[in-house]
Amino acid sequence: IFVALAAEEQGAVGSNTFVQRAFLQGLDIIAAFNYDAVGGRQGIPQSVRLFAPNLQQSPSGEIARYYEYVGGLYLPMFPVRVINALDREGRFGDQKEFVNAGLPGIRIIESEEDPSLVNSKKDRWELVDYNYLQQVTQLNVAVTATLAGGLTTPEIPLIEVADTPGAYRLRWPVDPQAAGYALSFRPINQAEYPLFHFVRARDAGDVVLTGLDSTTTYAVSMTALDENGRPGPFTPEVIIEGK
Incomplete structure (x- = not known):
């Protein structure tokens, strides 16, 4: 499902509420993909960063590997750079609430950020690189459709x-x-x-x-x-x- 979560800057209130309700409703959540700051800008590398904590041994690391692999099959010229961290240093995103609840959660973000634009009125629509954003969207569709449309998870051998x-x-x-x-x-x-x-x-x-x-x-x-x-x-x- 596609979810727009509110009040991230106020302490991830929206994602925290969603995760609690999801548990109460018994939703089977395979993973949470948090797309936050993916509009790109002219001149930045044509790739995305993917943040996943405890990459070698965690549910988030497992889904990060899947995301990178499937993304590479469909968009080999728009690579995914996987980073072993919950998020950028000193920052957080809505994926944090899913990870804290024991669910796989990753953040996908543009290849390079401009600190002067973060949470700024200068971050306007005319700065968006729509070719870059299109590739992020294609990446999302490819991975999500493959994950959701594939066969069910086998039993653990x-x-x-x-x-x-x-x-x-x-x-x-x-x-x-x-x-x-x-x-x-x-x-x-x-x-x-x-x-x-x-x-x-x-x-x-x-x-x-x-x-x-x-x-x-x-x-x-x-x-x-x-x-x-x-x-x-x-x-x-x-x-x-x-x-």
């Missing part, structure tokens, strides 16, 4: 360390609608996704992956792919300690 060093066995129920799965074995100190291990649906459900490093600690997750290869939400990451 049962992961066993195999006898052969660097081999792992994964078992999970196969979705009859899935064309395949993408499996991620992310080294825990790496912020972005590694190369995925792709498994066709007919081979899925009980697979053994080899050639990994048994001494590396991995954060393991997976997503179901529909017939068009569209990835839905990833499972929560499971930590497999290295030896």
